[in-house]
Structures are given as C-alpha cells and as structure tokens.
Amino acid sequence: MAGVELRNLRKSFGKVEVLKGLDLKVEDGEFVALVGPSGCGKSTLLRILAGLEEETAGDVLIGGEVVNDLSPRERNIAMVFQSYALYPHMTVAENMGFNLKISSKPKAEIKARVQETAEILDLVHLLDRKPSQLSGGQRQRVAMGRALVRNPDVFLFDEPLSNLDAKLRVQMREEIKRLHHKVRTTKIYVTHDQIEAMTLADRVVILDRGIIQQVGTPTELYRNPANAFVAGFIGSPAMNFLPGMLQSDSDTARIELEDGSVLTAPRKPNHPRDGKVLLGLRPEHIMLGEGTGTSNALTGRIDLIEPTGAQNHLRIKLGGQSTTVVDNNLTEVELGQNVAVHVDPDKIHIFEAGNTA
Amino acid sequence: MTKLVRLLPRISMQAFLMVSVCITIFPFVWVAMMGTHSRSEIYSSPPPFYFGTRLLENYEKLLEVMPFWTVLGNSLLVSVLGTIVTVLFCSMCAFGFFAYEFRGKNIVFGVMVASMMVPPVLTLIPFFLTVKFLGILDTHFALWFPTSANAMGIFLIRQYMVTSVSRDLLDAAKVDGASDLRIYWSVVLPLIKPVLATLAIIVFIALWNNFLTPLIVISSPEKYVLTLALRSLQSVANTPWGAVMLGTFMSMIPLLLAFLFFSKQMMAGLTAGAVKG
Numbered sequence: 001m002a003g004v005e006l007r008n009l010r011k012s013f014g015k016v017e018v019l020k021g022l023d024l025k026v027e028d029g030e031f032v033a034l035v036g037p038s039g040c041g042k043s044t045l046l047r048i049l050a051g052l053e054e055e056t057a058g059d060v061l062i063g064g065e066v067v068n069d070l071s072p073r074e075r076n077i078a079m080v081f082q083s084y085a086l087y088p089h090m091t092v093a094e095n096m097g098f099n100l101k102i103s104s105k106p107k108a109e110i111k112a113r114v115q116e117t118a119e120i121l122d123l124v125h126l127l128d129r130k131p132s133q134l135s136g137g138q139r140q141r142v143a144m145g146r147a148l149v150r151n152p153d154v155f156l157f158d159e160p161l162s163n164l165d166a167k168l169r170v171q172m173r174e175e176i177k178r179l180h181h182k183v184r185t186t187k188i189y190v191t192h193d194q195i196e197a198m199t200l201a202d203r204v205v206i207l208d209r210g211i212i213q214q215v216g217t218p219t220e221l222y223r224n225p226a227n228a229f230v231a232g233f234i235g236s237p238a239m240n241f242l243p244g245m246l247q248s249d250s251d252t253a254r255i256e257l258e259d260g261s262v263l264t265a266p267r268k269p270n271h272p273r274d275g276k277v278l279l280g281l282r283p284e285h286i287m288l289g290e291g292t293g294t295s296n297a298l299t300g301r302i303d304l305i306e307p308t309g310a311q312n313h314l315r316i317k318l319g320g321q322s323t324t325v326v327d328n329n330l331t332e333v334e335l336g337q338n339v340a341v342h343v344d345p346d347k348i349h350i351f352e353a354g355n356t357a
Numbered sequence: 358m359t360k361l362v363r364l365l366p367r368i369s370m371q372a373f374l375m376v377s378v379c380i381t382i383f384p385f386v387w388v389a390m391m392g393t394h395s396r397s398e399i400y401s402s403p404p405p406f407y408f409g410t411r412l413l414e415n416y417e418k419l420l421e422v423m424p425f426w427t428v429l430g431n432s433l434l435v436s437v438l439g440t441i442v443t444v445l446f447c448s449m450c451a452f453g454f455f456a457y458e459f460r461g462k463n464i465v466f467g468v469m470v471a472s473m474m475v476p477p478v479l480t481l482i483p484f485f486l487t488v489k490f491l492g493i494l495d496t497h498f499a500l501w502f503p504t505s506a507n508a509m510g511i512f513l514i515r516q517y518m519v520t521s522v523s524r525d526l527l528d529a530a531k532v533d534g535a536s537d538l539r540i541y542w543s544v545v546l547p548l549i550k551p552v553l554a555t556l557a558i559i560v561f562i563a564l565w566n567n568f569l570t571p572l573i574v575i576s577s578p579e580k581y582v583l584t585l586a587l588r589s590l591q592s593v594a595n596t597p598w599g600a601v602m603l604g605t606f607m608s609m610i611p612l613l614l615a616f617l618f619f620s621k622q623m624m625a626g627l628t629a630g631a632v633k634g
Contacts, residue, residue: 052528073534085529089547098543099533146533 002063002153003028004049004186009058011044011210018044020210021058026203029184033197035233036207042190045207046158049188050079063153078147079156082163084139086131086146093118093127096145117149120182121175137168141175148183157189161196173199194234198222206230226270228278228351237283237313239349240323246277246350253350255279257319263296265348272352280349283313283324288331291342299340302333316341385609392603399598411599419600422593425607427579428586431497433611435582436564439501443560444553447510452541454511455518456527466515473508478569485573499574500582501564510556517552518545554619561615565608583608 004026011019018041026032034042047053049060051072059066067075086095096117097110105113118124121141131139140160147155157176161169177200180187191197197204198218206213206221206229214226218234225231231239244255244263253265255277263279291297303322304315312327316339325341333339391399394409419425454466484503493499522545530540546553568584575581581589587608590601 047528050528050532052531071534072532077532079529079532081525081529083523083525085523085525087526087529087544098530098535102534102539146529 002186003030004154004188005059005061005064006045007059007061009045009048009060010056011041011048011053012056018210019048019055022210022212024205024212024215026186026188029186031180031187031189031200031202033189033191033201033204034207035191035194035197035204036213037233038192040207041210042192042207043158046079046156046188046190049154050077050156051075075154076150076152077154077156078150078152079158080140080143080147080160082159084131084143084163086139086142088131091128091130092123092134092142092145095131095142096149099146099150113149114145117145120148120179121145136164137172140164140172144176144179148179152185155185155187157187157191159191160189162191162193169196176200195236198234204234206233208233224270225280225349228280231280231349231351235282237324237326240281240283240286240318240321241351242279242281242319242321242323243353244277244279244319246272246274248274253348255348255350257321259320261298261319263298263343263345263348265296265345265350268350271350276353278351278353279319280351281323281343282347282349283326284328285347286316286318286323286325286341286343288325288327288329288333288339288341290340296343296345296348297340298342299338302335302337302339305333305335385606388602388606388609392599392606394599396595396598399602412603415597415599415603418597419604422590422597422600423581423586423604424579425586425604428581428583429608429611431580432565432582432584432608435497435500436561436611438497439505439564440557440561442501442505443507443510444557446506447556448514448546448549448553449541450506450511451514451518452545454515455522456537456540456545469508470512473512481569481573484570488574494574495576495580496574497580500567500570510560513556514549514552517549522548558615558619562612565612 004024006022006024009019009022010017022045034045036042044053048055051067051070051074055068060068062075062077072079087098090098093111093114096114100110100113114127115124118127121144123138123141123145126134126138126142131142134142143160160176161172164172173196176189180200189197189200194204198221201218203215203217204221205215208229214221214230216224221230221234225234228241232241242257244257247254247256248267248271251267253267253271255263255265257263257279298318300316300318300323302314302316306313306315307330310328312330312333314325314327314333316323316325318341327333390406390408392415393412394405395411395414398405398409398411454462488494488499488503491499493502526544526548527540530544535543566584567582568588571582571585572588575585578586578589583604587601587604590596590604
C-alpha cells in the first residue's frame with residue numbers, strides 16, 4: 001500500500017491547459033473521490049496517475065517516490081475503467097489472471113489468487129464465462145476483480161458505475177464501500193456524480209476547469225463550501241443562489257435581496273467584503289412557516305410542486321428569484337399560493353458574486 | 358393469384374441468383390469437363406458438354422509436358438509463405454497506425470492509401486529494376502516478399518481495428534503490464550481474426566493467380582509457378598488442351614479448399630461494422 005501525492009501537476013493538450021498546477025496528498029489507505037463537471041480534467045488526472053498520459057509539468061509521487069518516468073506496470077497501480085475494458089476473447093478467470101500471467105507467476109499461484117479474489121467478489125460460478133455472457137453488474141465486478149487480484153499499491157476507478165442502471169449503481173456502490181473496508185488500499189475514484197463521491201469517499205476533491213476548488217470530507221464540503229461552485233455542486237437538489245448586497249459589521253452580516261427583503265446571518269471570517277454577493281440557501285434549509293423570532297422570514301408564491309413521495313420539491317419565488325424548497329413535512333399547498341418561509345441564520349452561506357456550478 | 362403476385366419478387370430474385378450462380382460456376386465446370394477429353398474431342402463440333410473418359414491419359418500427358426507437382430509445390434510455397442508474412446506485417450503496421458500517435462501519422466497514412474490508386478501494371482518496370490538491384494531475380498522470395506506489407510492490407514486491418522478494438526482495452530492491457538508486442542499479440546490479434554481471414558484469402562488468391570510478377574521475375578523452368586507453367590504449355594506444338602484443362606482444374610482445388618476453410622470468418626470480416634453490434 002502507498003499514499004499518492006501530486007506536486008504542482010500541470011497538463012496541456014496543445015495550447016489548452018487542462019490541469020493548472022494541482023497539489024494534493026492522498027494518505028495511505030484513504031478513499032478519495034475526484035468529482036467535477038464534464039471536462040474539468042478529472043479523467044486526465046487519473047490517466048496521468050496511471051501512467052497512461054504524460055504530465056506537462058509537476059510530479060506524481062506514489063509511496064513517496066516520484067513515478068513520472070515509470071510505466072503503468074512499474075507503478076503497481078490497478079485501474080477500473082468506465083467501459084470495464086474486459087478482454088472479450090478471454091474468460092473471466094483469464095481476464096483476472098492476465099496481469100499475473102504477464103508477470104510470469106506460476107500457474108498454481110495464478111489459479112489460487114483468481115479463486116481467492118473471485119470468492120471475495122462472488123464470481124466463482126462465473127469464472128469460465130466470457131464477458132459477453134455476463135450482466136453489467138457482473139462485468140463490473142470482474143473489472144474490480146482484475147484490479148484486486150494484483151494486490152496493487154493504489155486502485156484507480158474511472159467512473160466505474162456510470163454504465164449501470166440506477167438500482168444496480170446503488171448496489172455496486174455498497175459493494176465498493178464494503179470492499180474498501182475489507183481491502184484498505186489507497187483508492188482514487190473519479191466520478192461526476194456527487195452522491196457517489198459523498199457516499200463512498202473519506203475525502204472528496206472538487207475539480208473545476210483544471211483547478212482544485214476544495215478538498216474535504218463530505219460533511220465539510222456540505223457544511224462549509226469554499227466557494228459558490230463547490231456549494232452548487234455538492235447537495236441535491238442543488239443550492240439556491242440569490243444575488244444581494246452585503247452590509248456587515250463585526251457581528252452581523254446583513255444581505256438585501258433584489259426585491260428589498262433583508263436576511264441576516266452571523267458574520268464569519270470567510271465572508272466576502274461588503275458589496276454585491278451571492279446568497280446561498282440549501283433547499284432543505286428553507287422551512288415553510290413563519291419560524292421563530294431569530295430566523296429570517298420571507299414570503300413568496302409557489303410556481304411548481306414536485307412530489308417525490310418522501311418529500312415535496314417546491315419552486316417558490318423568493319427575493320426575486322425562483323428558488324427550490326424541500327418540504328419534508330408534505331404540507332398541503334397549492335400552485336399560486338403565497339407562503340411564508342424562514343431560514344436559520346446559521347444556515348445562510350455568503351459567496352463572492354461570480355462562478356457557480 | 359394474389360399469392361403468386363406476393364411471391365413474385367422473391368421468385369425473381371431467386372431466379373436471378375440461380376442464373377448468376379450458373380454463370381459463375383460455368384467456367385469451372387467447363388474446365389473440369391474439358392480435362393476429361395482429348396484434344397480432338399475438344400475441337401469437335403459441337404464441343405462435348407459432358408464428362409469424357411480421357412482423364413488418366415490427360416494426367417499422364419500433363420506430367421509429360423510439365424513437372425506439375427513441382428510447379429504446384431512452388432505455387433503453394435509462394436502463396437502460403439506470402440499469405441502468412443503479409444497478414445503478419447500488415448496487421449503489425451495497422452496496429453502502429455491504430456495504437457500510436459506520432460508526428461506525420463496522418464500524412465504517412467494518406468500517402469499509403471493514395472498509393473493504392475496507382476495501377477499495378479505501372480509499377481512493373483520499377484518493380485523489375487528493384488528486384489534486379491536487390492539481386493533476387495529468379496527467386497521465389499521476389500514473388501511474395503516485396504508485397505508483404507501492402508497498402509490495401511494495412512488499410513483494411515486498420516479500419517477494422519478502429520471499429521472493433523476499444524482504446525480502453527489497450528489502456529487496460531498497459532495497466533496490466535503488457536508490453537506493446539504483448540498487447541498486439543494477446544489482445545488485438547484475437548479480436549481481429551475475421552479481418553485477418555479476409556486478408557489471408559485475398560492475398561492467397563492474388564499470389565496463386567499472379568501471372569505478371571512470375572513472368573518478369575522467374576526464368577528457370579524448375580522455379581515456375583502454376584500460372585507460368587500452364588501458360589508456357591501454349592507454346593508446345595499441338596497444345597494438349599485436355600492436359601492443360603486438367604492442370605488448370607487441379608490448380609483451382611487449393612483455392613477452393615482455402616475458401617472453404619476461411620469463408621465463414623471472411624464473410625464476418627467483410628460485413629463487420631455494417632451493423633452496430
């Protein structure tokens with residue numbers, strides 16, 4: 001097992017700079033998810049880690065050693081691909097044992113290790129089948145088995161669940177998590193699905209346009225997003241952003257929205273300077289009703305009601321903006337109805353006006 | 358009546374196919390029949406359209422006028438060696454164009470594809486001069502080796518690879534620790550078997566039927582291949598046409614066997630990519 005470190009890692013394709021100086025340290029045995037929108041450079045980063053792509057500048061360290069000039073084989077990493085990339089002409093056992101065969105391991109050892117891995121992943125009864133005879137979930141497990149059988153220092157996952165249907169994705173997510181508890185190897189997991197990243201990873205790295213926006217535990221990212229991009233990216237439904245003017249003193253931040261309504265929140269050191277700002281309100285933090293004396297009260301008209309069963313998603317016009325509100329109490333409301341809502345001052349986020357996810 | 362109208366397109370198509378098949382196989386049947394007749398029977402009017410009784414006589418005559426089995430061996434040697442080496446070289450070259458990025462790749466590939474448009478007859482004299490310069494005139498090597506990395510084969514295989522070999526597979530093999538040669542041999546080659554079979558049969562037929570190259574390269578009768586040897590019989594006085602036809606028919610047998618052996622995979626190769634799998 002080994003930790004992974006990136007030092008000022010850069011990658012350009014021609015004149016386009018895809019990764020703009022990344023610094024990151026992944027501890028030994030840690031599960032880190034790289035998450036970001038399409039084209040943010042997360043797959044490129046993974047390919048550089050794997051040795052399939054060459055970095056333009058900077059260093060990649062695995063187990064404390066610079067591996068820039070090492071081939072994928074020499075890095076002792078294993079990778080699970082989005083398309084599974086199973087060899088179609090080989091059986092499951094041959095797919096899993098291919099690396100060991102290349103390494104000239106004795107046949108008996110190959111057989112034993114494939115069998116052992118197959119037992120962990122419940123693949124024993126499929127060992128003689130070809131990939132075309134397997135379901136999506138089974139193929140995914142074989143792809144993981146192929147990586148696992150090698151006993152690598154680092155596991156790399158490139159959106160491994162994106163080809164599966166929703167139900168199977170949840171099931172496989174659980175399996176990956178269980179696997180990580182069994183085999184505590186360093187894992188770097190690329191996905192564009194923030195739920196996947198949040199549920200699986202010890203820490204999540206948010207990438208946007210080749211820059212790391214924030215690194216933290218799922219809870220940190222949710223509670224204290226570093227900027228509007230992270231705030232908008234983490235959480236489902238996504239955070240609401242309302243433009244406003246900030247006026248603050250040493251204790252209180254006072255934000256006036258476009259329609260003149262005013263919200264107050266405790267002043268925090270990471271708040272931007274007074275002036276134009278973006279107010280961030282998570283849909284689940286906006287409550288229907290007047291609230292208590294300390295909460296911020298607003299009123300708005302209901303434009304849309306989306307029942308999801310366990311909760312209702314309401315679109316309410318607040319502060320001049322259409323805003324999503326999650327109502328866990330399934331309150332009886334009607335389209336066009338004016339309702340009062342309130343927000344706990346501690347749950348208000350204030351960001352510099354600019355980029356959102 | 359309506360049933361007949363409904364079946365008419367099908368019947369017409371089948372009739373058309375049957376006529377086409379008859380036209381295609383007529384020369385084979387004709388040659389087989391003529392191989393069992395004497396020269397005078399062949400020249401009789403109307404010519405005999407049935408199997409005769411002179412098969413053994415013709416066979417004896419054939420062995421008398423040419424060393425048939427030696428010549429057949431020469432043809433087999435040239436065709437089999439040429440086919441194996443061509444399939445190997447073309448697939449290696451195609452793998453290079455498919456799997457690697459290098460400066461000028463598209464230009465080299467474009468020039469190579471453009472070279473397919475040059476009529477082969479136009480290259481005969483330069484080919485002769487090159488072979489002479491290399492000192493391989495009058496050798497079988499000159500018949501199969503110079504065309505073993507041909508543009509058509511490389512193009513055919515490379516296009517097949519593009520549609521049927523995922524780049525993720527190459528990456529997965531690299532991560533598994535496979536060398537370039539290993540990736541080519543253990544991952545890519547098994548996936549392109551149909552197109553290899555297609556190219557093999559095309560090259561085998563081309564080398565077997567090749568007349569022009571042996572004509573300008575080979576001068577020693579003991580090194581003749583079938584096409585050259587059978588053609589040389591026409592200069593014999595009172596050409597024994599029965600024997601020539603028998604020899605011609607016998608020379609077709611290896612081709613038929615090769616086609617029977619490869620036809621299934623060849624069809625798969627020719628139709629691959631036509632329908633998304």
